[in-house]
Amino acid sequence: MLIEKAKVMTAQDMERILKRMSHEILERNHGLENMIIVGIQRRGVYLANRLGGILAHFESTRVPSGVLDITLYRDDLTLLHDQPVVHSTSIPNDVNARKILLVDDVLYTGRTIRAAMDALMDLGRPASVQLAVLVDRGHRELPIHPDYIGRTIPTSKNEVIEVRVSELDGKDEVVICERGEG
Amino acid sequence: MEWKHRHVLDLDTWERPDLQHILEQARSMDELLDRPIKKVPALRGKLVVNLFFEASTRTRVSFELAEKFLSADVVNWSASGSSTGKGETLRDTAWTLEAMGADAVVIRHGAVGAADYLARKLKKSVVFNGGDGAHSHPTQALLDLYTAWKKIGPLEGKKVAMIGDVLHSRVARSDIIAFSKMGSSVVLSGPATLMPRSVEALGATYDENPRSAVRDADIIYLLRIQKERQDEGMFPSLDEYHQLFGFDAALLKHARPDALVMHPGPINRGVEIASDVADGSQSMILGQVRSGVAIRMALLFVYLGGVRQ
Numbered sequence: 001m002l003i004e005k006a007k008v009m010t011a012q013d014m015e016r017i018l019k020r021m022s023h024e025i026l027e028r029n030h031g032l033e034n035m036i037i038v039g040i041q042r043r044g045v046y047l048a049n050r051l052g053g054i055l056a057h058f059e060s061t062r063v064p065s066g067v068l069d070i071t072l073y074r075d076d077l078t079l080l081h082d083q084p085v086v087h088s089t090s091i092p093n094d095v096n097a098r099k100i101l102l103v104d105d106v107l108y109t110g111r112t113i114r115a116a117m118d119a120l121m122d123l124g125r126p127a128s129v130q131l132a133v134l135v136d137r138g139h140r141e142l143p144i145h146p147d148y149i150g151r152t153i154p155t156s157k158n159e160v161i162e163v164r165v166s167e168l169d170g171k172d173e174v175v176i177c178e179r180g181e182g
Numbered sequence: 183m184e185w186k187h188r189h190v191l192d193l194d195t196w197e198r199p200d201l202q203h204i205l206e207q208a209r210s211m212d213e214l215l216d217r218p219i220k221k222v223p224a225l226r227g228k229l230v231v232n233l234f235f236e237a238s239t240r241t242r243v244s245f246e247l248a249e250k251f252l253s254a255d256v257v258n259w260s261a262s263g264s265s266t267g268k269g270e271t272l273r274d275t276a277w278t279l280e281a282m283g284a285d286a287v288v289i290r291h292g293a294v295g296a297a298d299y300l301a302r303k304l305k306k307s308v309v310f311n312g313g314d315g316a317h318s319h320p321t322q323a324l325l326d327l328y329t330a331w332k333k334i335g336p337l338e339g340k341k342v343a344m345i346g347d348v349l350h351s352r353v354a355r356s357d358i359i360a361f362s363k364m365g366s367s368v369v370l371s372g373p374a375t376l377m378p379r380s381v382e383a384l385g386a387t388y389d390e391n392p393r394s395a396v397r398d399a400d401i402i403y404l405l406r407i408q409k410e411r412q413d414e415g416m417f418p419s420l421d422e423y424h425q426l427f428g429f430d431a432a433l434l435k436h437a438r439p440d441a442l443v444m445h446p447g448p449i450n451r452g453v454e455i456a457s458d459v460a461d462g463s464q465s466m467i468l469g470q471v472r473s474g475v476a477i478r479m480a481l482l483f484v485y486l487g488g489v490r491q
Binding site: 069071072073074082083084085086087088089090118119122123124 | 185207209211214218221222224480484487
């Protein structure tokens with residue numbers, strides 16, 4: 001049972017944060033040349049689409065995007081409670097020698113990103129991989145550090161950060177929940 | 183998603199959402215088959231034993247590929263040249279495999295119920311039925327469903343015409359169950375001597391005339407005619423069988439123009455299927471082989487990939 005404790009990001013906050021992150025991405029990369037935005041299933045995919053849309057608007061150019069499912073690369077399958085479900089992976093372009101911008105909703109232990117990098121490397125040899133996350137909640141178990149952070153939210157391990165996106169959840173928001181009894 | 187089945191023995195206890203889940207998982211696995219590196223680490227450290235008491239090429243090789251693509255460790259145990267040849271019983275073989283730490287056993291056996299028996303003897307390992315006698319071949323039925331679903335979408339309301347030796351075919355029985363559960367109708371055709379006594383109990387109907395059986399069909403499923411059946415007097419000759427029931431371009435005209443032609447393999451050219459149809463644009467026979475790898479990856483991952491309560 002998850003008990004909702006606090007809303008930490010509204011739809012408007014999220015939009016502003018994604019715009020700021022887009023500026024940072026453009027500043028760091030001097031544009032969008034050679035870049036592919038890759039969202040990690042599932043909510044990373046929607047955030048990647050948002051970032052892609054904002055970047056395209058700022059630069060008046062399309063940036064290719066793809067989705068990555070990391071279920072088959074996870075190292076924690078035996079710790080899950082539910083039957084893991086494999087979703088689609090689809091990256092339309094060859095990743096070789098491209099700059100990959102990985103996008104996920106929450107960065108926590110870093111294990112998802114480790115799995116995502118393994119999955120990416122099996123698809124080719126990117127020139128570089130950068131990481132953008134909407135929320136960094138700490139508690140890293142691997143030496144992984146994001147390049148672009150929406151917001152850093154310190155949490156306890158008993159808390160859960162829920163990023164909600166309108167496409168899946170009906171609205172855009174981020175809430176902190178606490179694992180309760182039952 | 184909670185998966186309630188412990189083994190893959192038969193599809194008679196499966197419900198449509200179970201079938202649908204496996205089809206969708208197979209589609210995700212199918213994408214892997216187009217990649218330069220097809221191997222993923224999902225089943226690293228899992229041991230799968232392929233236990234084949236009967237000859238098999240497609241089932242054995244596609245299971246083995248599926249296991250390898252998911253990074254499981256694979257042991258192939260064939261009846262000849264193993265302790266089975268020295269008279270070991272299936273029960274003792276089962277216990278031996280479990281003692282070796284097998285997480286899953288794929289079994290192909292000539293006796294009906296062999297997979298079921300193995301499942302009852304094994305405490306921990308998952309059993310995949312790779313075909314038991316004339317009873318069941320669930321992974322074949324799933325790969326057939328997947329092949330058709332991938333090509334034409336939802337199978338509800340589709341017509342499947344199945345022609346050939348239904349009586350001796352575990353593929354026929356499993357496919358009839360699987361397609362019926364997805365909402366397709368199944369019409370059987372072939373010599374009456376090769377039909378089970380009550381096809382209605384299987385959920386199908388029988389039409390002796392292959393032309394009317396095939397009429398407006400979305401899927402034509404041909405079954406292998408085993409040459410031994412001629413010696414048993416089930417039909418006069420292979421030539422005559424081909425004249426009456428062999429599937430050729432003339433018969434294909436009675437089906438829907440975009441109908442799929444399927445066959446579990448190995449095919450007998452010029453007996454149950456003419457070469458022009460087997461190699462024609464509507465033939466899914468090689469597509470079925472590819473589907474076989476994807477569906478077995480999906481099954482292996484669903485059964486071995488997560489926690490088991």
